[in-house]
Amino acid sequence: METLRAYQQSLRNGETSCRDTVQKFLTHIQENRHLNAYLEVFADEALARAAALDDKLARGEKTGKLFGAVISIKDNICYRGHRVSAASKILEGFTSVYSATVVERMLAEDAIIIGRTNCDEFAMGSSNENSAYGPVLNACDNSRVPGGSSGGSAVSVQAGLCHASLGSDTGGSIRQPASFCGVVGLKPSYGRVSRYGLIAYASSFDQIGPFTQHVEDAALLLEVIAGKDRMDATTSLRPVMPYTEKLQFNRRARIAVFPETLRSEGLQEEVRQATLQIIEQLELAGHIVEEVDFAWLDYLIPAYYILTTAEASSNLARYDGVHYGYRSPDATDMETIYKKSRTEGFGKEVKNRIMLGTFVLSAGYYDAYYSRAQKVRRLLSDNISAIFQKHDFILMPTSPCTAFRFGEKTNNPVEMYLADIYTVLANLVGIPAISLPLARSAEGLPIGIQLMADSFQEQKLLAFSSYLMQRRQVVQ
Numbered sequence: 322m323e324t325l326r327a328y329q330q331s332l333r334n335g336e337t338s339c340r341d342t343v344q345k346f347l348t349h350i351q352e353n354r355h356l357n358a359y360l361e362v363f364a365d366e367a368l369a370r371a372a373a374l375d376d377k378l379a380r381g382e383k384t385g386k387l388f389g390a391v392i393s394i395k396d397n398i399c400y401r402g403h404r405v406s407a408a409s410k411i412l413e414g415f416t417s418v419y420s421a422t423v424v425e426r427m428l429a430e431d432a433i434i435i436g437r438t439n440c441d442e443f444a445m446g447s448s449n450e451n452s453a454y455g456p457v458l459n460a461c462d463n464s465r466v467p468g469g470s471s472g473g474s475a476v477s478v479q480a481g482l483c484h485a486s487l488g489s490d491t492g493g494s495i496r497q498p499a500s501f502c503g504v505v506g507l508k509p510s511y512g513r514v515s516r517y518g519l520i521a522y523a524s525s526f527d528q529i530g531p532f533t534q535h536v537e538d539a540a541l542l543l544e545v546i547a548g549k550d551r552m553d554a555t556t557s558l559r560p561v562m563p564y565t566e567k568l569q570f571n572r573r574a575r576i577a578v579f580p581e582t583l584r585s586e587g588l589q590e591e592v593r594q595a596t597l598q599i600i601e602q603l604e605l606a607g608h609i610v611e612e613v614d615f616a617w618l619d620y621l622i623p624a625y626y627i628l629t630t631a632e633a634s635s636n637l638a639r640y641d642g643v644h645y646g647y648r649s650p651d652a653t654d655m656e657t658i659y660k661k662s663r664t665e666g667f668g669k670e671v672k673n674r675i676m677l678g679t680f681v682l683s684a685g686y687y688d689a690y691y692s693r694a695q696k697v698r699r700l701l702s703d704n705i706s707a708i709f710q711k712h713d714f715i716l717m718p719t720s721p722c723t724a725f726r727f728g729e730k731t732n733n734p735v736e737m738y739l740a741d742i743y744t745v746l747a748n749l750v751g752i753p754a755i756s757l758p759l760a761r762s763a764e765g766l767p768i769g770i771q772l773m774a775d776s777f778q779e780q781k782l783l784a785f786s787s788y789l790m791q792r793r794q795v796v797q
Contacts, residue, residue: 322481322484322534324534324535324537324538325387325390325484325485325535325537325538325541326537326541326565328342328389328390328484329384329388329389329390332378332388332389333378338371338375339370339371339372339374339375339378339389339433340368340371340372340375342371342389342391343367343368343371343391343433343435344368346391346435346481346482346483347362347364347367347368347435349480349481349482350362350435350436350482353460353480353482355458355463356457356458356460356463356476356480356482357439357454357455357456357457357458357473358393358438358439358457358472358473358474358476358477358480358482359393359436359437359438359439359473359477359482360396360406360408360436360437360438360439360454360473361403361404361436361437362435362436363403363434363435363436364435367391367433367434367435367436370433371389371433374388374389374431374433377431384431385429385430385431385432386430386431386541386544386545387427387430387431387432387541387542387545388430388431388432389431389433390427390431390432390433390484390485391432391433391435391483391484392427392432392433392434392435392483392484392485392486392487392542393434393435393436393437393438393473393474393477393478393482393483393485393486393487394424394434394436394437394438394474394486394487395437395438395440395444395471395473395474395486395487395488395489396408396437396438396439396440396473397440397443397444397489397519397520397522398421398423398424398437398487398489398518398519398520398529399417399419399420399421399424399518399519399520400417400420400421400424400434400437401417401418401419401420401424402416402417403416403417403437404416404417404437405417405437405520406453407440407442407443407444407520408439408440408441408442408443408451408452408453408454409442409443409453409666409667409668409671410453410647410665410666410667410668411640411646411647411662411663411666411667412640412645412646412647413453413646413647415645415646417518419518420518421515421517421518421519421529422515422517422518422546422550422552422553423487423514423515423518423519423529423546424518426545426546427487427542427545427546430545432545435482435483436477436483438471438473438474438476438477438486438488439452439454439455439457439472439473440452440469440470440471440472440473440474440488440494441469441470441472441494441670442667442668442670442671443520443522443633443637443671444470444471444489444491444494444520444522444527445470445522445633445670445671445674446469446470446670446737447468447469447470447493447497447730447737447738447740447741448466448467448468448469448472448725448727448730448731448737448740449466449467449468449469449470449472449473449498450466450469450727450728450731451469451470451668451669451670451671453668456472456727457472457473457476458476459476459479459501459502459724460476460479460480460502461479461502461503461724461765461766461767462724462764462766464726464727465501465724465725465726465727465766466501466724466725466726466727467479467498467501467502467724468497468498468499468500468501468502468720468724469494469497469498470488470489470491470494470498471486471488471489471490471494471495471498471532472498474486474487474488474495474498474532475488475495475498475499475501475502475504475506475532476498476502477532478502478504478532478533478534479502479503479504484533484538485531485532485533485534485538485539485542486531486532487529487530487531487532487542487546488506488529488530488531488532489519489522489527489528489529489530490506490508490527490528490529490530490744490748491522491523491526491527491528491629491748492526492625492629492741492744492745492748493508493719493720493741493743493744493745493747493748495507495508495530495531495532495756496508496719496744496747496754496755496756496769496771497719497720497740497741497744497756497769498532499532499719499756499758499769500718500719500720500756500758500767500768500769500771501720501723501724501766501767501769502724502767503758503761503767503769504532504533504534504758505531505532505533505534505535505536505538505539505755505756505757505758505786505790506530506531506532506755506756506769507530507531507533507539507543507753507754507755507779507783508528508530508747508748508753508754508755509528509529509530509543509547509753509779510528510557510751510752510753510776510777510778510779511525511526511528511555511748511751511776512555512556512557512751513528513543513547513556513557513559513753513777513779514528514529514530514543514546514547514556515529515546515548515550515552515553515556516528516529516553516555516556517550517552517553521632521636522629522632522633522636523628523629523630523632523633523636524632524636525628525632526625526628526629526632526748526749528748529546530543531543531546535790536568536755536757536783536786536787536790537565537568537787539755539783540564540565540568540783540787541564541565543564543779543783544561544562544563544564544565547561547779548560548561557777559777562779562780564779564780564783567780567783567784568783568784568787569784569787569788570781570784570785570787570788573607573608573609574603574608574609574713574714574785575608575609575611575711575712575713575714576600576603576608576609576610576611576712576713576714576715576716577611577612577613577708577711577712577714577715577716578600578610578611578612578613578715578716578717579612579613579614579615579618579715579717580612580614581614581615581616581618582615582618582717582718582743583596583597583717583718585618585721585742587721587722587739587742588718588721588722589721589722589723591723591762591763591768592718592720592721592722592723592768593718595718595759595760595762595768595770596716596717596718596760596770598760599716599759599760599770600716603716606792610716611712613708613712615704617697617700617701617704618742620697620701621701621742621745621746621749622738622739622741622742622745623694624694624697624698624701624749625741625745625748625749626677626738627681627690627691627694628691628694628695628698628749629674629678630674630675630677630678630681631678631681631682631691632678633671633674633675633678634674634675634676634677634678634679634682635678635682637667637671637675640662640663640666640667641658641659641662641663642658642659642661642662642663642666643655643658643659646662646666647662647665647666648662649661649662649664649665649666673734681694698749698750701746701749701750702749702750702751705746705750705752706775709774709775713774713781713785714772714773714774714782714785715772715773715774716770716771716772716773717743717770717771717773718743718768718769718770718771719743719744719756719768719769719770719771720740720743720744720769721739721740721742721743722740723762723764723766723767723768724766724767725740743771744771746773747773751776752773752774752775752776753773753774753776753777753778753779753782754771754772754773754774754782755771755772755782755783755786756769756770756771757769757770757771757772757786757789757790757793759789759790759793772785772786772789
């Protein structure tokens with residue numbers, strides 16, 4: 322697929338139109354319904370907006386940065402007047418009364434939102450098998466998962482069902498499906514993008530970011546959606562850089578590699594070899610790649626799941642069958658409204674995480690688990706900050722494996738959680754990270770390579786990512 326810049330030039334040259342482009346995507350979506358990437362397609366609305374944008378161009382009016390870009394949004398991002406369910410029965414039929422800040426900013430720059438994409442329920446999962454509306458299929462191999470939780474967003478870009486998509490990343494939910502589907506997936510720094518209008522999973526971890534075919538397009542989307550928002554006090558006051566104008570990287574990079582990540586027993590051999598070959602290519606190009614001891618690898622998953630489930634148990638308390646959303650038809654009084662509505666409305670994985678979070682916050686266990694996990698988070702942050710004093714980037718695999726088959730890990734939640742071992746670090750410490758499709762397995766399955774940079778160093782991260790994608794030799 323061409324870049325958004327090239328597509329917009331085609332629009333200006335009269336070689337295509339927004340309406341024709343939307344119609345082609347709608348046809349392609351219909352032909353690929355079996356992938357289950359979309360929960361709802363805004364067909365009539367998208368066509369009407371496309372026609373209005375075509376008229377705007379014909380009148381010679383100034384167009385926005387995302388003019389004509391056809392974008393899907395994950396089903397946990399609110400869009401006024403449209404349904405949003407976080408792929409959960411408990412929000413079935415709920416219509417949002419306001420739009421997320423990211424949606425408003427994209428629309429202000431002349432984007433076209435084509436639909437909402439399937440995901441793991443409340444963004445909890447690594448395979449997209451937890452959706453109340455069925456799994457999303459990986460377009461590379463329909464017997465394999467697309468990754469999660471933003472599987473529908475990843476597949477909508479992978480299969481050419483839109484130009485780009487917005488997902489959310491709490492512990493790898495953009496980068497891991499990007500790796501499994503062979504697309505670019507960017508998680509910005511915590512506070513770089515407003516979370517207003519994002520249905521919360523774990524508020525101190527969640528971050529919205531783009532899926533694209535090209536790094537340049539990810540830079541453009543970030544340029545539009547990033548920045549201070551008065552509706553989200555956690556957003557940073559730091560100015561948004563013109564990321565698309567600064568995608569050149571013309572110096573030697575100093576890259577840290579954690580040898581522990583490449584010695585992990587759970588690391589698939591093909592992923593290990595692909596990562597080593599990328600490292601070799603970087604060294605041959607004159608970049609400095611240094612091994613840095615990282616003693617915290619075994620603590621990442623426990624700390625992450627203690628903290629995120631604690632926040633989830635608090636955030637999801639609002640779904641009670643009283644205020645909005647699903648209410649059990651068998652409820653007879655206040656107690657049964659709460660119990661039956663939540664029991665019937667939430668899926669198994671969500672209930673597991675609510676219970677775990679409630680447990681780690683309970684009297685007698687708070688200090689033993691939650692407080693200690695917060696201390697680990699602080700130690701990780703200090704450790705990573707020290708590494709970035711001497712290095713530009715950290716490089717590691719995005720996922721320990723390629724896309725696995727449906728049902729392969731569902732009976733072993735620990736094994737499923739370990740699929741996030743390389744991605745949760747960026748969320749724990751709030752740094753930006755990107756997955757790049759730089760390799761493939763012998764079966765042709767995508768292998769993502771992950772780069773991380775220091776907080777709010779998206780410009781440098783995107784520039785080096787663009788450099789890698791331009792000179793990539795896909796490893797197989």
